[in-house]
Each structure stands twice: as C-alpha cells, then as structure tokens.
Amino acid sequence: GENVEQHPSTLSVQEGDSAVIKCTYSDSASNYFPWYKQELGKRPQLIIDIRSNVGEKKDQRIAVTLNKTAKHFSLHITETQPEDSAVYFCAASSYQKVTFGIGTKLQVIP
Amino acid sequence: GAGVSQSPSNKVTEKGKDVELRCDPISGHTALYWYRQSLGQGLEFLIYFQGNSAPDKSGLPSDRFSAERTGGSVSTLTIQRTQQEDSAVYLCASSLQTYGYTFGSGTRLTVV
Numbered sequence: 001g002e003n004v005e006q007h008p009s010t011l012s013v014q015e016g017d018s019a020v021i022k023c024t025y026s027d028s029a030s031n032y033f034p035w036y037k038q039e040l041g042k043r044p045q046l047i048i049d050i051r052s053n054v055g056e057k058k059d060q061r062i063a064v065t066l067n068k069t070a071k072h073f074s075l076h077i078t079e080t081q082p083e084d085s086a087v088y089f090c091a092a093s094s095y096q097k098v099t100f101g102i103g104t105k106l107q108v109i110p
Numbered sequence: 111g112a113g114v115s116q117s118p119s120n121k122v123t124e125k126g127k128d129v130e131l132r133c134d135p136i137s138g139h140t141a142l143y144w145y146r147q148s149l150g151q152g153l154e155f156l157i158y159f160q161g162n163s164a165p166d167k168s169g170l171p172s173d174r175f176s177a178e179r180t181g182g183s184v185s186t187l188t189i190q191r192t193q194q195e196d197s198a199v200y201l202c203a204s205s206l207q208t209y210g211y212t213f214g215s216g217t218r219l220t221v222v
Contacts, residue, residue, distance in 0.1 A: 044153070
C-alpha cells in the first residue's frame with residue numbers, strides 16, 4: 001500500500017519568512033495530492049491540491065510542487081502570518097484511497 | 111446538507127460499553143472515509159466506502175470495530191466493548207470521485 005512520509009514534524013518560523021513542508025510517497029499510481037490545514041480543535045480543511053499531470057500550483061501565498069519522478073511534493077507558504085500556525089497534513093491518493101502524512105506543526109512567531 | 115455532519119460531537123462512555131458514531135456525508139458524494147485522530151497525532155485511516163463496492167477495511171484496528179454505510183449515504187462506525195485506548199477524535203470525510211475530500215467536525219470519544 002501507499003506510504004507517505006512528511007517532514008519536518010515541527011517547524012517554527014518568524015512572521016514574514018517562508019515555510020516549506022516536504023512529503024514523499026511510495027505508490028507510483030498515486031495521482032492526487034491534497035494538503036490540509038488543521039487548527040487546534042478544528043477539522044482538517046483542504047487548502048490546496050495538485051494532480052499528477054501538473055508540476056506546480058499556486059494560490060496566493062501558498063504553492064505546491066510535485067516531482068513525479070522522485071515521488072515527492074512540497075508545500076510552500078510565503079510571507080507567513082500568525083494565523084498560518086496550525087498542523088499541516090499532506091496526502092496521496094491512489095485509486096481513491098487517501099493516505100495522510102503524519103503532520104507538521106507550524107508555528108509562526110510574531 | 112452543505113457539509114459533512116457527524117454525531118454526536120462528544121461521547122463519554124464507560125469501558126466495555128458499545129458506541130455508535132454517525133456520519134452524514136455531503137449529498138451525492140460517493141466516497142466516504144473514517145479516520146481516527148488521537149491527541150496530537152496524525153490521521154489514522156480506518157475504513158473507506160466507495161459506491162456499491164466492498165469497503166476497504168484494512169485500517170480497522172481490531173474486530174471490535176465495524177462500519178456500515180446504508181443506501182450509499184449515511185455511515186455508522188461501531189466500536190464494541192470500548193477500551194481506553196479507543197479514546198480519540200473520529201473523523202469522517204466524503205468526496206465526489208477522487209477529489210475534494212471534505213471532513214466533518216468529528217466525534218470526540220472518551221472512554222472512562
């Protein structure tokens with residue numbers, strides 16, 4: 001089955017700096033890669049996703065890159081703000097089964 | 111409804127009792143997933159339903175856990191003879207085809 005590894009597990013950045021979270025996956029059949037943000041005590045919310053026919057996608061301060069050859073994808077948050085503090089989960093979907101990474105706790109220091 | 115609805119939002123039960131957790135997916139969503147999230151931990155896959163296909167139960171941690179989905183819509187996750195280690199937030203998500211998973215608010219289960 002699919003195995004998704006995510007790192008770092010925790011990340012602290014100064015407000016205004018960039019944050020990068022990286023994930024790798026094992027199943028070459030995976031074709032959909034969503035990213036979720038989970039604030040304390042709340043449900044995970046989809047923030048951005050990318051399909052395997054695209055190498056990069058951007059939405060305002062958030063961007064995701066995908067390298068199918070290397071089987072890794074990354075989340076980039078620029079100009080971080082305190083409200084970006086949360087746990088971020090990457091995921092890989094193969095045949096509609098979604099496997100999540102372990103999560104990255106991002107802390108943005110004002 | 112507009113989103114994925116889960117009930118109850120909180121459940122406290124005594125060790126050894128059975129519990130049922132309910133998930134109402136977004137109307138028309140063919141895929142439904144159950145995940146478990148222990149305090150400060152990641153999302154642990156439990157079970158996946160897709161249309162009329164046989165569910166993928168590979169994530170269920172023991173035979174005390176079972177789930178069903180009636181009429182391709184509402185799903186119930188049942189935990190029999192609950193143990194303290196079952197305490198967690200149980201999250202349901204649904205999607206249309208492969209994309210756009212939406213999570214419910216979860217059921218926080220506490221076994222005392």
